[in-house]
Every structure is written in structure tokens, then in C-alpha cells.
Amino acid sequence: MLPDNIDQIIADLAALVAPADAVNPYALGGPPGNALRRANLHLALRLALARGPDLLLVGEAPGYNGARRTGVPFTSERLLLGGVAPLGQYGAAQGFALATDDGRISAEPTATIAYRELAALGLFAVGWNAYPLHPHRPGVDQSNRTPRTAELALGLPLLARVCALFPAPAVAMGKSADRALSALGVPHTKLRHPAQGGAAIFARGLRALAATLGREGV
Numbered sequence: 001m002l003p004d005n006i007d008q009i010i011a012d013l014a015a016l017v018a019p020a021d022a023v024n025p026y027a028l029g030g031p032p033g034n035a036l037r038r039a040n041l042h043l044a045l046r047l048a049l050a051r052g053p054d055l056l057l058v059g060e061a062p063g064y065n066g067a068r069r070t071g072v073p074f075t076s077e078r079l080l081l082g083g084v085a086p087l088g089q090y091g092a093a094q095g096f097a098l099a100t101d102d103g104r105i106s107a108e109p110t111a112t113i114a115y116r117e118l119a120a121l122g123l124f125a126v127g128w129n130a131y132p133l134h135p136h137r138p139g140v141d142q143s144n145r146t147p148r149t150a151e152l153a154l155g156l157p158l159l160a161r162v163c164a165l166f167p168a169p170a171v172a173m174g175k176s177a178d179r180a181l182s183a184l185g186v187p188h189t190k191l192r193h194p195a196q197g198g199a200a201i202f203a204r205g206l207r208a209l210a211a212t213l214g215r216e217g218v
Contacts, residue, residue: 037071073127
């Protein structure tokens with residue numbers, strides 16, 4: 001029954017209509033890569049469900065070098081294809097695939113920092129975004145912008161279902177995720193987003209949370 005819930009969550013995600021200054025990278029009838037992004041997300045959620053994640057990591061929105069390309073929150077193409085060896089997470093050998101065809105393999109600082117720290121602590125996280133579509137500056141789709149209040153509200157029903165699917169300790173990565181989880185009444189820990197000089201503060205916060213879970217590192 002639970003895999004069917006994943007199917008329905010992704011189907012409903014694919015059906016969301018993006019405004020002019022956002023992209024739904026999972027949309028049906030879009031570029032061929034959308035189907036691969038849906039498959040990558042399905043696989044990530046299914047594997048996390050089978051294992052049982054240590055954390056539910058909630059971010060703001062897909063970034064143009066991250067989940068906009070891969071379909072999986074908190075990943076870049078380099079991370080998704082190469083995997084996170086200490087955690088046994090992701091990797092082409094597990095079936096994750098490149099969904100873009102522009103000849104480059106993306107890296108993404110937030111994903112790199114997040115998984116460096118998660119791997120050091122031996123924490124297996126499943127990710128989602130408060131606004132699951134990619135918001136960009138008008139006319140510049142290879143950019144990021146902060147989701148509007150109405151966009152965060154649009155993402156709440158799906159976020160609630162993901163929280164129900166993964167009843168692990170929830171972590172809000174930044175202010176937008178904190179607002180969304182608070183609106184749902186989901187208990188969570190708010191961490192500083194690692195972007196724009198926040199990497200050290202994020203790492204300290206994650207280590208403090210890990211200590212409360214009895215995970216001091218591996």
C-alpha cells in the first residue's frame with residue numbers, strides 16, 4: 001500500500017501547474033527528462049521508505065543546478081550518479097539516471113555540504129521541498145528565487161503527505177521550510193541554510209541534533 005502512496009504523491013506533484021516564473025520539472029507532457037526525474041524521485045522515496053530514514057530534510061525549493069535537474073531534493077547530478085558511499089545512498093548502480101542532455105554534470109553547493117555532514121554523522125536523510133517546483137527570476141530559468149507565500153501554500157498538502165509517509169525527525173533547512181512545517185504543525189528542528197556563508201552554522205546545528213539522536217558520527 002505504501003508504494004502506491006509514493007505513486008500518488010508523484011502523480012499529484014506532476015499535475016501541479018507552474019506560474020510563468022517557475023518550472024515543474026516533473027510535469028507530464030514536458031521534456032523527456034521529466035519522466036526520468038519522476039523515476040529518480042520515485043526510486044529515492046522508495047529506497048528511503050524501505051530503509052527508514054533517520055531524518056526528513058525539508059528545503060525551500062528545487063535549485064536550478066540541483067533537483068530542477070535531478071528530480072531528487074538535495075542532490076546534484078554529480079552526487080546522484082556518484083552516490084554517497086558511507087550511507088549507501090544514490091548512485092547510478094542503484095538505478096539513478098541523468099535526466100538532462102546538455103553535456104554537463106551539475107554540482108550544487110547545498111547538496112555537497114548537506115551530504116558531507118550527513119555522511120560524517122552516519123545520518124540517512126530523505127528530502128523534500130516546501131515548494132516542490134523550481135522558482136526562478138522572470139525570464140531567467142537558470143536562476144533561483146525565493147518562493148512566494150502563495151507558492152509555499154501550494155506545496156503544503158504534498159509536504160503534509162510526505163511528513164506522514166516518513167515520520168522521522170523533521171529538519172527545516174532555512175526560513176521557508178520552517179514556515180511551511182510550522183503552518184502544518186509538524187514538530188521540527190530549524191537549521192541555518194548552508195548557502196551564503198552558512199555552512200559552518202549548519203554543520204554545528206546538525207551535529208547538535210545528531211547528538212540528541214545518539215548519533216555522534218561514524
